[in-house]
Amino acid sequence: xxxxxxxxxxxxxxxxxxxxxxxxxxxxxxxxxxxxxxxxxxxxxxxxxxxxxxxxxxxxxxxxxxxxxxxxxxxxxxxxxxxxxxxxxxxxxxxxxxxxxxxxxxxxxxxxxxxxxxxxxxxxxxxxxxxxxxxxxxxxxxxxxxxxxxxxxxxxxxxxxxxxxxxxxxxxxxxxxxxxxxxxxxxxxxxxxxxxxxxxxxxxxxxxxxxxxxxxxxxxxxxxxxxxxxxxxxxxxxxxxxxxxxxxxxxxxxxxxxxxxxxxxxxxxxxxxxxxxxxxxxxxxxxxxxxxxxxxxxxxxxxxxxxxxxxxxxxxxxxxxxxxxxxxxxxxxxxxxxxxxxxxxxxxxxxxxxxxxxxxxxxxxxxxxxxxxxxxxxxxxxxxxxxx
Amino acid sequence: xxxxxxxxxxxxxxxxxxxxxxxxxxxxxxxxxxxxxxxxxxxxxxxxxxxxxxxxxxxxxxxxxxxxxxxxxxxxxxxxxxxxxxxxxxxxxxxxxxxxxxxxxxxxxxxxxxxxxxxxxxxxxxxxxx
Numbered sequence: 419x420x421x422x423x424x425x426x427x428x429x430x431x432x433x434x435x436x437x438x439x440x441x442x443x444x445x446x447x448x449x450x451x452x453x454x455x456x457x458x459x460x461x462x463x464x465x466x467x468x469x470x471x472x473x474x475x476x477x478x479x480x481x482x483x484x485x486x487x488x489x490x491x492x493x494x495x496x497x498x499x500x501x502x503x504x505x506x507x508x509x510x511x512x513x514x515x516x517x518x519x520x521x522x523x524x525x526x527x528x529x530x531x532x533x534x535x536x537x538x539x540x541x542x543x544x545x546x547x548x549x550x551x552x553x554x555x556x557x558x559x560x561x562x563x564x565x566x567x568x569x570x571x572x573x574x575x576x577x578x579x580x581x582x583x584x585x586x587x588x589x590x591x592x593x594x595x596x597x598x599x600x601x602x603x604x605x606x607x608x609x610x611x612x613x614x615x616x617x618x619x620x621x622x623x624x625x626x627x628x629x630x631x632x633x634x635x636x637x638x639x640x641x642x643x644x645x646x647x648x649x650x651x652x653x654x655x656x657x658x659x660x661x662x663x664x665x666x667x668x669x670x671x672x673x674x675x676x677x678x679x680x681x682x683x684x685x686x687x688x689x690x691x692x693x694x695x696x697x698x699x700x701x702x703x704x705x706x707x708x709x710x711x712x713x714x715x716x717x718x719x720x721x722x723x724x725x726x727x728x729x730x731x732x733x734x735x736x737x738x739x740x741x742x743x744x745x746x747x748x749x750x751x752x753x754x755x756x757x758x759x760x761x762x763x764x765x766x767x768x769x770x771x772x773x774x775x776x777x778x779x780x781x782x783x784x785x786x787x788x789x790x791x792x793x794x795x796x797x798x799x800x801x802x803x804x805x806x
Numbered sequence: 807x808x809x810x811x812x813x814x815x816x817x818x819x820x821x822x823x824x825x826x827x828x829x830x831x832x833x834x835x836x837x838x839x840x841x842x843x844x845x846x847x848x849x850x851x852x853x854x855x856x857x858x859x860x861x862x863x864x865x866x867x868x869x870x871x872x873x874x875x876x877x878x879x880x881x882x883x884x885x886x887x888x889x890x891x892x893x894x895x896x897x898x899x900x901x902x903x904x905x906x907x908x909x910x911x912x913x914x915x916x917x918x919x920x921x922x923x924x925x926x927x928x929x930x931x932x933x934x935x936x
Contacts, residue, residue, distance in 0.1 A: 545871035554815065555836040556894045558807065559917060559929065560867060560874040565882050568865035576863070576906045620882075621866040621901065667836075669884045669892040674863055 419520045421643035423653040424803065426455025427765040432634035432753030433603045440476050440534040441488045447635035447758075448489050448530060455639045455649050459490050462639075463524040465498040468511030468531035469757035474546040476537050485530070504550035505706060507531060508636065508760025509661075509790030509799030515640045516659045516801075525641060526649075531762070532635035533755035543631050547756070550793040552667040564628055564707065566668050566794045568620035571709040573674040575622065577724075580712065582622070584727035586613035588708040589626050589750050591736050596747025598737075598777040601762075603632055603753030613708075627708040632753035636761035638768070646806075654768045657693065657785070658802040660686035668794045677795035680717035684789070687800040688719075695720055698802070699783040700770055701741065702763035704791035705748040714789055715743060718800070737778055745770060745778045760790035760799060771805035809925050819929040822912060824891065826853040833889040857912035857930070859887040866901040873918045885910060885932055896931045909935040 428450025430443050438446075444467070452459065467485050472478045486498035501511040508531030515529035535543055548557040551566055574580060590610055596602035613626040646653040662682035665671055672678060688694065701718070705711035715726040720741060729735055735743035746752045746766035749759055767786035769775045783805070790799045817823045824835035828849035832841065835855055841848030864883035867874070874880070881897040881904060897904055898913060910932035917929040 541872035541875065544869070545873070548871060552836075553807075558819075558927070559882070559895055560870060560877065560880060561882055561894050562867055562870055562874075564869070565865050565867045569863040569882070569884055572865060572906070573863040617868075618866070619869050621868070623865075667894070669862075669894050674884065 420522060422516050422519045422640050422656040423643040423646035424638050424656065424764065424768050425641050425646050425649045425653045426451045426457065426639040427768050428452070428454055429601050429636040429762055429765045430634050431601045432632050432755060432762070434536050435633040436536065438633065440472060440478065440532060441484060443534060443633060443635040444485050444530060444532045445488055447532070447637040448528065451528065451637040451639050457526065457639065457649060460494070461526050462491065462496060462528055463526050464496055464518055465491065465528040465530065466501055466511040466514045467498070468501045468507030468509070468760060470502060470504050470507050470533060471546050471549065472534070474538070474542070476534050503797040504792035505704070505754070505756045506760060506790045506792030506797045506799050507757040508762070509788065509801070510760070510797070512638065512761060512764055512801065513659045513661055513799055516656055519640050519642055525645065527640050528637055529640060529761060530635065530637035531758035531760055533757040534633050535631045535755060536633050540631070556667055562620060564623055565620040567707040567709055568623045569668065570675055570713065570794070571622050574709060574712070577675065579724065580727040582614060583610050584731045585627065585708045585712065586610040587730045588705065588711045589613050591730065592705060592744050592748040592750040595737055595745050595778055596751025599747050599752055602747040602751050603630055604747070604751045623707055623709070629706045629749035629754040632755040634753060634755035634758045634762070636758045636765050638761055638764050652772050653806060654771045655804045655806055656801065657804045658687040658691035658800070660690065660800045662686070662798050664796050666793065666796045671795070675713060676723065677713055677717050677791065677798065679795050679798035680714060680789065680791065683798040683800040684718040687787070687802050691802050693785065693802065697785050698741070698787050699785050700745055700767070700780050701743055701787040701789065702746060702766050703743055703748070703789040705744055705750050706754060706791070708750070710791065711743065711748065718789060737780070742780050745775065745780060760788070763788035763790060764801065764803070767803050771803060807920065807927065812925060812927055820914065822855040822857050822930055824853050824855055825850050833887070833891050835887060835891040835893050855887050855889060857887065859885045859910055861897070861904050861906060861908040861910060862886045862892060863906060864897065864904055883932070898931050898933045904934055911935050
């Protein structure tokens with residue numbers, strides 16, 4: 419297996435893009451990534467695109483062909499493949515690109531993610547997102563996505579000492595970081611009061627515990643590490659790529675409050691990189707809801723089960739803490755165009771490792787981790803990146 | 807949900823007909839036709855659950871998809887049946903009325919409808935046992 423490097427990144431602003439279509443967003447992110455790597459389109463050997471549900475959001479399938487066509491690759495006939503794992507589609511798209519390069523099958527590969535969510539109303543998007551869980555036995559009885567994470571929160575708060583204020587602090591921290599990220603959907607700081615006074619969505623989760631509905635696209639370019647210098651001197655090494663599965667339904671999990679796919683993918687990533695938790699300088703976790711960030715920190719093994727609320731309250735996970743979590747603002751403040759999120763996480767860590775994260779730069783960051791979850795934890799992708 | 811897709815699971819949804827693996831003795835609801843532990847060695851047979859169970863975790867849905875919008879707020883829970891399997895169901899109760907561990911029993915209820923003139927989806931909800 420060959421070592422792999424990320425040689426370019428590009429990300430649209432995340433938000434409600436009434437004037438931009440699915441393909442507009444993708445092209446914008448792809449062009450930014452090519453420009454960042456100093457590449458021309460003729461040098462691309464293959465493309466992967468993470469997308470959860472263009473079929474329902476814009477009634478379009480065959481996304482691989484669409485993006486190849488509109489990025490000018492159709493006449494070059496390179497392979498273009500859609501990757502789907504609900505909200506982990508982006509993370510899996512990146513992993514497929516890494517595998518393609520590591521194996522020697524391809525050299526210069528685009529890994530992208532895109533979701534256009536605002537062309538349908540809220541009711542349809544809520545129902546579409548519910549498809550990340552089991553439609554027959556969760557969606558059928560009226561389970562929404564926030565509802566499933568709310569049941570994780572109820573179980574967690576019944577068993578561990580997590581306060582309402584600690585949970586709110588996750589959103590406060592992520593909005594603080596988002597306010598320092600020019601691509602973030604929400605660039606306003608909030609207080610614990612903002613969260614606690616917002617309307618209930620699914621008890622105990624309130625509006626400000628939830629990530630928003632977002633349009634956006636992100637793209638990165640990967641290449642063999644040994645060739646990276648041909649293209650750029652601002653490349654980052656991929657130290658580990660891990661993926662794990664679990665039951666599609668929340669009710670079938672061994673422990674409602676523990677995402678075993680996170681546990682498995684996190685452990686595999688650290689083991690294959692030969693690293694320990696202390697080596698990780700920052701981590702982008704999948705905070706689709708505030709409770710999800712609490713579980714992620716623990717299930718990745720950064721602290722014991724039950725301690726992440728206290729860590730958050732004490733500022734350990736803040737931008738200037740010992741373990742900055744979600745410097746991008748996370749899904750909560752940066753926004754969550756589901757298929758694009760996993761790639762945006764890679765973009766954020768690469769920016770940090772290149773020392774280009776501006777007001778949210780973690781000083782001296784050398785190794786970063788990303789954690790991308792599909793559904794309530796049925797698919798998880800974990801990646802570790804290292805500055806060169 | 808299309809008529810055929812709903813119709814083919816009517817026994818399971820109306821009467822809690824699940825399955826059991828004769829090899830390892832594990833009960834499944836929602837039903838599985840393949841035992842994840844015994845795999846091809848498994849012997850799957852039908853089993854009708856009496857439906858006695860308890861609340862494992864719960865929430866109150868206040869913002870729902872279009873099909874469930876008119877029912878909000880409604881209580882949703884993960885129920886554990888006495889035989890072991892867990893699944894997701896609505897509980898006919900006021901918000902705050904149930905807790906983790908509340909014993910429940912099944913009731914036959916309307917779950918949702920496919921628009922004004924479409925098929926009505928019936929199924930099993932639960933009520934707290936006092």
